[in-house]
Amino acid sequence: xxxxxxxxxxxxxxxxxxxxxxxxxxxxxxxxxxxxxxxxxxxxxxxxxxxxxxxxxxxxxxxxxxxxxxxxxxxxxxxxxxxxxxxxxxxxxxxxxxxxxxxxxxxxxxxxxxxxxxxxxxxxxxxxxxxxxxxxxxxxxxxxxxxxxxxxxxxxxxxxxxxxxxxxxxxxxxxxxxxxxxxxxxxxxxxxxxxxxxxxxxxxxxxxxxxxxxxxxxxxxxxxxxxxxxxxxxxxxxxxxxxxxxxxxxxxxxxxxxxxxxxxxxxxxxxxxxxxxxxxxxxxxxxxxxxxxxxxxxxxxxxxxxxxxxxxxxxxxxxxxxxxxxxxxxxxxxxxxxxxxxxxxxxxxxxxxxxxxxxxxxxxxxxxxxxxxxxxxxxxxxxxxxxxxxxxxxxxxxxxxxxxxxxxxxxxxxxxxxxxxxxxxxxxxxxxxxxxxxxxxxxxxxxxxxxxxxxxxxxxxxxxxxxxxxxxxxxxxxxxxxxxxxxxxxxxxxxxxxxxxxxxxxx
Ligand code: FAD
Ligand code: DLZ
Ligand code: SF4
Numbered sequence: 338x339x340x341x342x343x344x345x346x347x348x349x350x351x352x353x354x355x356x357x358x359x360x361x362x363x364x365x366x367x368x369x370x371x372x373x374x375x376x377x378x379x380x381x382x383x384x385x386x387x388x389x390x391x392x393x394x395x396x397x398x399x400x401x402x403x404x405x406x407x408x409x410x411x412x413x414x415x416x417x418x419x420x421x422x423x424x425x426x427x428x429x430x431x432x433x434x435x436x437x438x439x440x441x442x443x444x445x446x447x448x449x450x451x452x453x454x455x456x457x458x459x460x461x462x463x464x465x466x467x468x469x470x471x472x473x474x475x476x477x478x479x480x481x482x483x484x485x486x487x488x489x490x491x492x493x494x495x496x497x498x499x500x501x502x503x504x505x506x507x508x509x510x511x512x513x514x515x516x517x518x519x520x521x522x523x524x525x526x527x528x529x530x531x532x533x534x535x536x537x538x539x540x541x542x543x544x545x546x547x548x549x550x551x552x553x554x555x556x557x558x559x560x561x562x563x564x565x566x567x568x569x570x571x572x573x574x575x576x577x578x579x580x581x582x583x584x585x586x587x588x589x590x591x592x593x594x595x596x597x598x599x600x601x602x603x604x605x606x607x608x609x610x611x612x613x614x615x616x617x618x619x620x621x622x623x624x625x626x627x628x629x630x631x632x633x634x635x636x637x638x639x640x641x642x643x644x645x646x647x648x649x650x651x652x653x654x655x656x657x658x659x660x661x662x663x664x665x666x667x668x669x670x671x672x673x674x675x676x677x678x679x680x681x682x683x684x685x686x687x688x689x690x691x692x693x694x695x696x697x698x699x700x701x702x703x704x705x706x707x708x709x710x711x712x713x714x715x716x717x718x719x720x721x722x723x724x725x726x727x728x729x730x731x732x733x734x735x736x737x738x739x740x741x742x743x744x745x746x747x748x749x750x751x752x753x754x755x756x757x758x759x760x761x762x763x764x765x766x767x768x769x770x771x772x773x774x775x776x777x778x779x780x781x782x783x784x785x786x787x788x789x790x791x792x793x794x795x796x797x798x799x800x801x802x803x804x805x806x807x808x809x810x811x812x813x814x815x816x817x818x819x820x821x822x823x824x825x826x827x828x829x830x831x832x833x834x835x836x837x838x839x840x841x842x843x844x
Pocket of ligand 2: 344345346347348369370371372374375376380384385388389441442443446736
């Protein structure tokens with residue numbers, strides 16, 4: 338009797354633990370396209386194309402290797418629409434002696450997986466996802482001895498553990514972190530490199546047709562789809578990043594520019610999250626570029642920190658704190674998500690531009706997510722669950738384990754400071770310093786109040802006033818609260834009223 342090897346849509350790695358020890362003559366690999374996964378949020382059209390096309394290509398590669406793959410298509414009339422339903426049908430087809438799978442990325446699926454054995458009557462083995470560099474249990478141990486969790490300390494442990502950018506037991510260059518060198522805006526005249534994109538092949542074309550038909554009402558453009566859908570393409574994408582963009586990744590990591598979504602970023606998150614690339618190989622290649630003299634240390638350290646630091650850290654927090662993590666709302670944020678997050682229809686140019694880039698590419702880079710759409714949601718007090726669902730839907734790289742901590746913890750501070758030591762709240766001056774958005778805006782970033790004022794300016798102060806009880810004790814906010822202490826009661830009230838009136842007019 339065969340072993341059924343169940344591979345989920347973000348487990349597309351030949352090295353995934355569910356495939357370890359597979360017997361090609363006997364075992365069956367199961368992969369299923371199901372409505373539950375294509376619809377748990379209204380995903381960007383390009384995200385659905387990416388996942389389904391990458392799944393189909395991966396299945397074809399496994400077959401070419403001689404493995405038996407049972408692949409269920411979304412439009413198969415017998416498709417039950419759920420992982421559990423499709424697993425039960427596959428059990429009836431293959432009569433396996435056991436089911437082997439890899440732990441999923443998402444709490445929702447983890448809970449469902451716990452029921453599969455009872456539902457199918459077949460023993461289920463759930464193997465750890467060893468594509469991550471920090472096993473879930475190790476993170477729990479690391480977190481257990483600490484009063485507060487900070488990424489920077491976790492990151493140092495990960496540097497020691499992986500040996501990336503280490504010289505003996507010391508960090509290369511004598512510093513763990515070179516962020517102070519990494520905060521430049523794009524100078525006038527600097528043209529970002531043209532990045533390698535991958536025109537759809539026949540198989541991707543079929544998925545584009547399917548998505549165009551079945552998900553016509555979802556957010557996002559289908560035209561211009563260019564994400565890597567195979568491991569070979571992802572490797573080309575990695576090389577393109579290393580050669581064209583990594584040397585300047587550090588310097589311009591926080592910069593934003595109209596009409597330039599990609600700048601010097603790697604564009605690798607979607608490939609990493611689907612399993613087309615591993616975190617280890619990506620970091621090894623970046624380190625090699627530094628050792629060869631191709632890229633400076635500030636760039637390579639900044640890049641490796643995002644992967645062995647932030648990426649592993651947010652996953653650790655997710656599994657440490659779920660399912661309760663998603664329920665907290667530390668700042669009692671209670672406004673509905675404004676419609677312009679979907680339409681882009683707003684006079685605030687920064688927000689319109691980020692939504693536009695997101696619609697075109699299912700992508701915007703970290704600072705746009707954090708300091709434009711995230712900052713606005715924080716200052717406006719948008720309900721965490723609504724802004725989280727938006728991020729989970731609109732980005733090609735969005736999966737709950739990484740989206741949720743970034744949004745809930747980092748962007749909107751709904752966890753009260755578990756993940757980040759202070760809210761990333763900023764007025765318009767930050768966006769003006771790091772981008773060219775304000776030049777084309779209907780509002781004036783230098784004006785603080787009144788109809789022409791940049792809304793971020795008064796929203797910022799109103800946010801601090803509104804949340805004074807929760808935030809005033811935060812030492813990292815001591816400076817703005819000292820400024821506020823000098824304001825008269827009347828000025829405080831006027832600021833809050835202006836912000837409320839603006840927010841009430843939004844939709
Ligand atoms: P680069 O800027 O080139 O960074 C290199 C790599 O580092 C990325 O590919 C990614 O794997 C990793 N990385 C960087 N920052 C983070 C981070 N904060 N957390 C985890 N990994 C990181 N990332 C996702 O992969 N999926 C998400 O759903 C997601 N949602 C986010 C939501 C918000 C509100 C914010 C502020 C950030 C979110 N991020 C998410 C993190 C980050 O914005 C993206 O990983 C990054 O923009 C992807 O583009 P890139 O591959 O060009 O990254
Ligand atoms: C995101 C996604 C989509 C859109 N569709 C599928 C699918 O049809 N089949 C599948 O196996 N996986 C899909 N995925 C990815 C899953 O949502 C992801 O594997 C789980 O959420 C676990 O992280
Ligand atoms: Fe955004 Fe304010 Fe600048 Fe307009 S002026 S682009 S709203 S930061």
